[in-house]
Amino acid sequence: MVGRDADNRILVGGAAAAFCVLIVATLVVKGSTGLQWIMSGMTVGSIYALIAMGFSVIYSSTHVINFAQGEFSMLGGVLMFSLVTRGHLPTWLGFIIAVLIVTAIGAGLERVAIRPMRNHSVISVIIVTIGLAIALRATAKWIWGTDPVRVTAFSSGTRVKILGAYLPPQSFWVFGFAAVAVVLVFLFFNRTLLGKGMRAAAMNPDAASLVGVSSSTSSLVAWTIAAALGSAAGIVIAPIILPSFSSGAMLGLKGFSAAVVGGLGSAPGAVVGGLVLGVLETITAGVLPTGYKDAIAFLLLILVLLVRPQGLLGRAEDVKV
């Protein structure tokens, strides 16, 4: 086992080194254009990271892959359009209301559709989440139509110039929100009793339930957090990507890839996975024809599954009898 650990360390180290070399090479060869790519990669990467954390939170508490995760982001984006762009509410109020609505939807769905499935196999629950995704997407299509909507940026103003690279002001909102969300999630899981209990339940559900951690509450809280993270991500990115009923699918798949690349169930892994994926994607889009941009996430996903299935920062799972 020691040899295998060492192998793994070399593998992860090698991947990190290769990534750094790629970043430096991009900066050297492309100069400020390269910096531009990396910065916008980090913007979209922060969003992937938030969605990936949603996947991870639900996965570690219930071992379910939630295929409706991307739809939370889509709902956040289109709700923001209705509340702020159409409803003329102030941005901060629209943000809070949109997050609350989507979070309530997430918690409600957990009670209505996931909780009754607690005695079924994981596959059945995964299929239920697919059903939820389809129904949410179709409902959004019914309410908001098929055309993408334009959401007003959080702050007006032109692009900001940093070292020759131009960034829209919204990027800074994205970075800020992502950082705050990561800190909040970290504090929840490390400083509150409920959060610590959920971590315990993720490690050993039986032992945790013996000391009074309710698996039902864990599952509800996990879905609530995942919906809140997903909707916040969808809202802050909305002015950049023009959300529509169908934009959740791709966001969800990318966030999922990021979660697997970083290590499903690991919060730091989700952040690393998201940022790496975002940056690689924009660099690819700059170098190759744009049609191939989306393939990077899935190539990386398959590569990681083949070489290091527990993800870059994940721990190998023990098999329990």
Added chain:
Amino acid sequence: MDRSGVKKRLLGLDREYGILLVIVAFIFTVPLWSRPIPGSVLHMDIVNIMCLAGTYACAVLGLNLLVGYAGQISLGHAAFFGIGAYTTAILCTRLTWYPTWLGVLSGMVLAGVIGWLVGVPVLRLKGHYLAMATLGLGEIAFILFTQLKWLTGGTVGVLNIPPLSVFGFAFDSDLKFYYLVWAVVALILLFSVNLIRSRVGRGLRALHSSEIAADAMGVPTAHYKIRVFVLSTVLAGLGGAFFAHFQRYINPETFILSLSILFVTMVVVGGMGDIWGGLVGVIFLAFLPPVIQALPEWIPGIPEGLTNFGNYQLILYGILLIVFMMFLPRGIAHGLERGAAFTNRRYRLLADHVKARKYE
């Protein structure tokens, strides 16, 4: 599967073969009774829908074995379906001398090889890694179908695909294709029944109840899972190749995640791990859209908006999927079986009652 240990029989055959015979007989008669009914009565072309359902059935029956017996789920079977379709479409349109049956075979082989390449490393792991890997593969396949314009024709796709022909006999009408594709589906059913009754099948069933127990009893679980997965990809390739020769044109929009999800839904709604369930799921979901669309024609007074399928199809679909998982987790086929057993018991009770009265 027989849990009582007593072999149930149907039509003088083992129960499975009896059911198969009934199904084959029924499928043979479908065009005989549905064709003479004028289209204006049904508002749908049953044979045409069944042709499409037949191509899906090839993929779904394979996927059913994978989900039901290997306990693994694939969210990328549309990719293998697409690989089968594109392989035969490209070969048969670019090389005019290329026999179409060989094109179908080539599609199956390529789908199987790619399935094997993905399956071998991923299926050695425990957990739902196959779902993740196949999901990624499905997206990559769709991007390649769209982007490799010199090969696949991009978003336009491949047009003017010749109909399937074997030794000079072309299956160029719906009716001819119907009999071809359903004969093949019947063969796949026969194969599945035999597989499940074989040594490998018993191993797979053990694998499904407990992977660790099966491992301990010497069942090479990883090996079996890979074999079933590759088999399911080959069958998906076959379905896709049939699809290409039936539609006569293909484009990437067909082979998207929704199709993979449709396949999984068909398995789930019909009954995971129940061979007949896969078939029931295919036919149920293939007819659901046209039936809903035809409802206002059949029953006057239903508001048009309620059946406007473009709007409500997906909402209904999603909810249906959830409701099925909750209330009928073992599928329609199992539900039917239970219903039949229930009425049987009622009749037997009634018969006993009558008999008892007679001797009073």
